Amino acid sequence: MLVLLPPSEGKAASGRGAPLKPESLSLPGLAAARAAVLDELVELCAGDEVKAREVLGLSEGLRGEVAKNAGLRTAGARPAGEIYTGVLYDALGLASLDPAAKRRAARSLLVFSGLWGALRVTDRIPSYRCSMGVRLPGLGALGAHWRAPLADVLPAVAGDGLVLDLRSAAYAAAWKPQGEVAGRTATVRVLHAPTRKVVSHFNKATKGRIVRSLLSSGVAPEDPGELVTALRDLGYVVEAQAPARAGRAWSLDVLVAEVH
Numbered sequence: 001m002l003v004l005l006p007p008s009e010g011k012a013a014s015g016r017g018a019p020l021k022p023e024s025l026s027l028p029g030l031a032a033a034r035a036a037v038l039d040e041l042v043e044l045c046a047g048d049e050v051k052a053r054e055v056l057g058l059s060e061g062l063r064g065e066v067a068k069n070a071g072l073r074t075a076g077a078r079p080a081g082e083i084y085t086g087v088l089y090d091a092l093g094l095a096s097l098d099p100a101a102k103r104r105a106a107r108s109l110l111v112f113s114g115l116w117g118a119l120r121v122t123d124r125i126p127s128y129r130c131s132m133g134v135r136l137p138g139l140g141a142l143g144a145h146w147r148a149p150l151a152d153v154l155p156a157v158a159g160d161g162l163v164l165d166l167r168s169a170a171y172a173a174a175w176k177p178q179g180e181v182a183g184r185t186a187t188v189r190v191l192h193a194p195t196r197k198v199v200s201h202f203n204k205a206t207k208g209r210i211v212r213s214l215l216s217s218g219v220a221p222e223d224p225g226e227l228v229t230a231l232r233d234l235g236y237v238v239e240a241q242a243p244a245r246a247g248r249a250w251s252l253d254v255l256v257a258e259v260h
Helices: 028-046 049-056 064-070 087-092 099-108 142-158 179-183 200-217 224-233
Strands: 002-005 109-113 117-120 163-165 185-192 237-241 250-256
Touching (some): 028 064, 028 142, 117 142, 185 200
Antiparallel strands (some): 237 250
């Protein structure tokens, strides 16, 4: 099983660990594309702060994020699973998983990123600010920058098993599973059952709980149909829609009665 996650807007501080070693990151086929983004982001943020904030969509109160980006090459690095914070990652609670579940997380979780493309949660990175929606002056829109490299690398990473896609729209656009990979991909919406509306906070929290439940239970669904069964066995209310034709993903709605 491969689980595709969005990053978090907020991130923990880098700390005092050893600095970034780009060559140590997983998915080495993304190295050149990562270097291009890193080079331009550091150069942008080491120059005109006002321009950098405009490009990155940062308010005056977030000017410290510009300085953080300027120092990415020398800042301490920590596992990505510790850097990413926020509602989904709080609900997922990687640090409190048992050892077996942590090993499953290291194998199965893939976090998408405007700066790094995609990462394992064990990859050591510094804290940064660069969403997939950013358009860098030299590279253009990052979503477009990442499409070809991710399309080259990720089908092999997906292997021949289930792909559980929990990404938000901007990150999902950077790589869309195609062909037979799409046929074993499941996308998930979390709906407030009484209103059948998506509410951002509990959408993220429930997705984090779903991943935690799967990792903690040790179940290993091999396709979307088995995933539906596994989630129902774990206590989730799931409505599933199989694709109308080949080359499309399954759509799963998880219904939640209470907003929390």
